[in-house]
Amino acid sequence: MATSSASGAHRWDADPILSVEHLFMRFGGLIAVNDLSFKVGRGDITALIGPNGAGKTTVFNCITGFYKPSEGRLVLGHGRAPTPDEVAEVTRIGERSLVGREAGVFLLERMPDHRVSGEAKVARTFQNIRLFTGMTVLENLMVAQHNALMAASGYSLKGLFGLPGWAGAQRAAVEKAKYWLDKVSLMDRADDPAGDLPYGAQRRLEIARAMCSDPILLCLDEPAAGLNPRESLELNTLLRSIRAEHGTSILLIEHDMSVVMEISDHVVVLDYGTKISDGTPEAVKSDPRVIAAYLGVDEDAVEEVEAEIHSEEATGASS
Numbered sequence: 592m593a594t595s596s597a598s599g600a601h602r603w604d605a606d607p608i609l610s611v612e613h614l615f616m617r618f619g620g621l622i623a624v625n626d627l628s629f630k631v632g633r634g635d636i637t638a639l640i641g642p643n644g645a646g647k648t649t650v651f652n653c654i655t656g657f658y659k660p661s662e663g664r665l666v667l668g669h670g671r672a673p674t675p676d677e678v679a680e681v682t683r684i685g686e687r688s689l690v691g692r693e694a695g696v697f698l699l700e701r702m703p704d705h706r707v708s709g710e711a712k713v714a715r716t717f718q719n720i721r722l723f724t725g726m727t728v729l730e731n732l733m734v735a736q737h738n739a740l741m742a743a744s745g746y747s748l749k750g751l752f753g754l755p756g757w758a759g760a761q762r763a764a765v766e767k768a769k770y771w772l773d774k775v776s777l778m779d780r781a782d783d784p785a786g787d788l789p790y791g792a793q794r795r796l797e798i799a800r801a802m803c804s805d806p807i808l809l810c811l812d813e814p815a816a817g818l819n820p821r822e823s824l825e826l827n828t829l830l831r832s833i834r835a836e837h838g839t840s841i842l843l844i845e846h847d848m849s850v851v852m853e854i855s856d857h858v859v860v861l862d863y864g865t866k867i868s869d870g871t872p873e874a875v876k877s878d879p880r881v882i883a884a885y886l887g888v889d890e891d892a893v894e895e896v897e898a899e900i901h902s903e904e905a906t907g908a909s910s
């Protein structure tokens with residue numbers, strides 16, 4: 592999928608669904624995220640990568656409301672990217688969000704996790720799978736739609752009496768669950784306990800569960816962890832189809848470079864809580880800072896490689 596607009600700008604700059612602005616997260620004396628800014632393009636697959644302990648999961652926890660950032664702003668835009676004036680207005684009036692007919696602005700750093708998922712429509716999966724293992728596969732997908740069903744019940748006893756609005760909502764929830772079971776090839780396991788599924792299937796079920804809440808931004812924490820090469824390829828296909836068929840923007844943390852390089856439009860690289868690279872997969876792959884961070888090379892070596900690249904570029908340009 593093309594990631595540049597006609598003007599040549601990257602989509603993540605031209606139409607960000609999420610802007611991370613000067614994010615800091617401190618745990619006592621430890622700075623896990625250090626003045627981090629980046630954008631997630633609407634409709635893009637964006638990868639957040641970096642060595643172990645770089646701060647990736649902490650960033651996810653801030654975006655999804657599990658942590659309240661020490662400092663910084665997390666602006667999510669429904670419909671289109673919010674203008675600076677709109678963001679300033681929500682900030683000024685001290686609200687979490689401002690939703691109009693065409694667009695909505697959400698300041699995620701002000702929102703607890705249930706509002707980030709329910710109102711801002713950001714869903715996530717976890718590094719360590721968190722399914723309800725004793726419930727069936729189908730039940731896991733029904734629980735994910737609890738909010739919609741509660742709303743249809745009018746938060747009353749309508750459900751118990753089988754009144755039409757609630758019955759219709761329940762039918763729709765079952766249909767949606769079946770749709771996602773089919774998408775992740777788990778229809779034949781619908782009535783099995785989720786804990787009985789093989790590991791790769793549990794990962795797919797987690798993604799299906801997240802999609803049942805109709806997110807506009809899907810955050811996946813190491814979706815390919817523990818998958819074999821065939822399952823990794825299937826994951827790539829699934830994520831591409833989620834983006835193509837549902838327009839869902841995807842932000843993923845991933846160590847599996849075959850997944851990152853194959854499906855990402857945009858890659859952001861963290862090291863020690865700081866952004867060291869940000870660009871297309873091709874640009875990031877050849878960035879000496881990224882190579883150094885992954886290989887554990889020191890700053891001097893990075894500068895040497897950078898100097899070498901620049902001199903090669905200069906020679907190429909003059910010849």
Ligand SMILES: Nc1ncnc2c1ncn2[C@@H]1O[C@H](COP(=O)(O)OP(=O)(O)OP(=O)(O)O)[C@@H](O)[C@H]1O
Pocket residue numbers: 618621623641642643644645646647648649650
């Ligand atoms: N709740 C917490 N309390 C204290 N320190 C924390 C907490 N959460 C994370 N950290 C620390 O913050 C740093 C970043 O951790 P984080 O889990 O975000 O890294 P990561 O890039 O996701 O690593 P990995 O790839 O290994 O999952 C680490 O030094 C970690 O020990």
